[in-house]
Amino acid sequence: MIEVENLRKSFGDTEVLKGISTTFEKGKTNLIIGQSGSGKTVFMKCLLGLLTPTAGNILYEGKAYSEMTREVRRDLRQEMGMVFQGSALFDSMTVEGNVMFPLDMFTKQSRAEMQERVDFVLHRVNLVDAHKKYPAEISGGMQKRVAIARAIVMNPKYLFCDEPNSGLDPKTAMLIDNLIQEITEEYNITTVINTHDMNSVMEIGEKIIFLKNGIKEWEGTKKEIFRTDNEAVTNFVYSSELFKKVRQMYLEGKN
DSSP, rough: OOOEEEEEEETTTTEEEEEEEEEEEEEEEEEEETTTTTHHHHHHHHTSSSSSEEEEEEETEEEEEOOOOOHHHHHHHHHHHEEEEOOOOOSSHHHHHHHHHHHHHHOOOHHHHHHHHHHHHHTTTTTTOOOOOOOOSSSSHHHEEEEHHHHHHTTEEEEEEEEETOOOHHHHHHHHHHHHHHHHHHHHHHHEEEEEOOOHHHHHSEEEEEEETTEEEEEEEEEEHHOOOHHHHHHHHOOSSSHHHHHHHHHHHHH
């Protein structure tokens, strides 16, 4: 679990995060949504320890990041998996090499132990025959699955995903959403996802946080977002006619 207490972040005279408090629960897919410039990326970078908050606290399993020693922070970062927007795979490495990279860098496992773990996570993301292929030889959806495999190879407690469906067709995006949710539940990971994809919100939004101008404007579940009368949320989520119709059908079914 990650707890956020009155988080603030400024760059010079510009305050980007303005006192955000929330909780990201273990074993659930926690989504951060909002327009460009709302503070989503800065928020995630603070959660990852890449930016130092101006004020407030972030607690991991009840332990405040600001009070951790350098060694404890280093250990915490090794418990974090990250899926980048563009997958961020090494072009010169095979699929197998990309997934093995964190193990090679941060553990003292034998080659056989690392190979066993790599084989396991590639099987888990349904890439059993891609070990020797290079990123350029596989599809965007497969690249994203490799990125997920690399993110979970170290058995992380926390999984962060930045726009995991970026550049994917709707069908593949849904497969990636389902895979992330399955892995989150299966390994009881605290998963935090930055997304613009409203399909993701409706499919896997177990906890949704909506940011607007650096403020937590709303939070709730994918069911609660259908019922909210928060105008900022409805204007953002239901900007397309399709989602307006989906919401109307949901509300009519509840009456």
